Amino acid sequence: MSSTPLYRAFGIRDYQVVRTASSKAGLTLHLRQGAARDRCSACQSVNVIRHGTVERTIRTLPVGGQSVDLCLPVPRLGCRDCGLVRQAAIRFARPFRRLTHALERYALDLLGHMTIQAVAEHLKVGWDAIKDLFKCRLQARFGQPKLKRLKRIAIDEISVGHGHRYLTVVLDLNTGAVVFIGQGKGADALNPFWKRLRAAHAKIHAVATDMSPAYLFAVRENLPKAVHVFDHFHVVKLFNERLSDFRRDLQREAEGPPGKTVLKGTRWLILKNPENLDEARGERTRLEEALRINQPLATAYYMKEEFRHFWEQDNLKDATRFLDDWCRRAEASKLSVLQKTASSFQMHRTGLLNYHRCPISTGPLQGVNNKIKTLQRQAYGYRDQEFFHLRIYSIHRAKYELVG
Ligand SMILES: [Zn+2]
Structure with a gap:
């Protein structure tokens, strides 16, 4: 194989294949560098002398389901300008990496569609190598989130x-x-x-x-x-939890049937948004029955449902009026669950009303x-x-x- 097929298949210039070895594990191409000028990989100076070579094996794109390894001697160069001895740079792979640029690019593409495991198997590369590659990419793009423009x-x-x-x-x-x-x-x-x-x-x-x-x-x-x-999701959740406790207490206090039976299993119905009640399963009827028989539960339930309109108010002024009115009626209800909730709403008044300054x-x-x-x-x-x-x-x- 001359240098041309190597370039066509793998995008590698300036090298020639001197020998090809094939085994169960895959294909190994032994390469030799053409007459390229040695340069220091740090400062690009040509003022260098060779200190022997190191053998490197770099995996590239598979061919016909077989892995392909490129095996090549890499000169160690002593640089007279920066005084260091380093391996010469290889144009088709990053320093110290065992995968070619082409294989890395392909793997990163595939990671958009496949798991790390699947990419590793498909490309005949270790899981760790693919994960490290992925991590490097993420590190470069997301390692330092920019905070300056946060609003x-x-x-x-x-x-x-x-x-x-x-x-x-x-x-x-x-x-x-x-x-x-x-x-x-x-x-x-x-x-x-x-x-x-x-x-x-x-x-x-x-x-x-x-x-x-x-x-x-x-x-x-x-x-x-x-x-x-x-x-508001958290506020509704807190209110629901309290209502749920209240219902449980009522059920415990209810003296035998029918009160107990009617309240039994109504927990989810009370927490559900009314528009989500399942008519076919008689959920609405059961809820209505429980509320009819138990006045305090009904009051608490309707007050909870009403409070959801707080977030639908048109402006801060209306919302303030709504909140104050709701809290006043909650206080007047003499139900501890509502009084407790009203006092936490009053305590967190600014934060609640702020939704109408910035609806987030x-x-x-x-x-x-x-x-x-x-x-x-x-x-x-x-x-x-x-x-x-x-x-x-x-x-x-x-x-x-x-x-x-
Ligand atoms: Zn140098």
């Missing part, structure tokens, strides 16, 4: 893996990109983020979080000028959370935590399925 963010903690492992994730609500991943949950997990934010001179306009005191204080301290919005939520983070769960279900377990985090940073750019 609106959502912060939430997500549970990962088994046991109680948490990550605190910050999402850019304008681009959908994850911009920070902190270990654990609570205020401490965010400390490195605030530091980077200050360094980047970012001007955050709005933040969405749940109502936990940790976020309340952290945002107040680190972003005093930002509009802090309490996420942590909703988009839920989507990210689901994608992270998909990533984790893949069998690799992500022992390499840095790699796992890089995958999360790149999650919004995953073009196809979330593969390997």
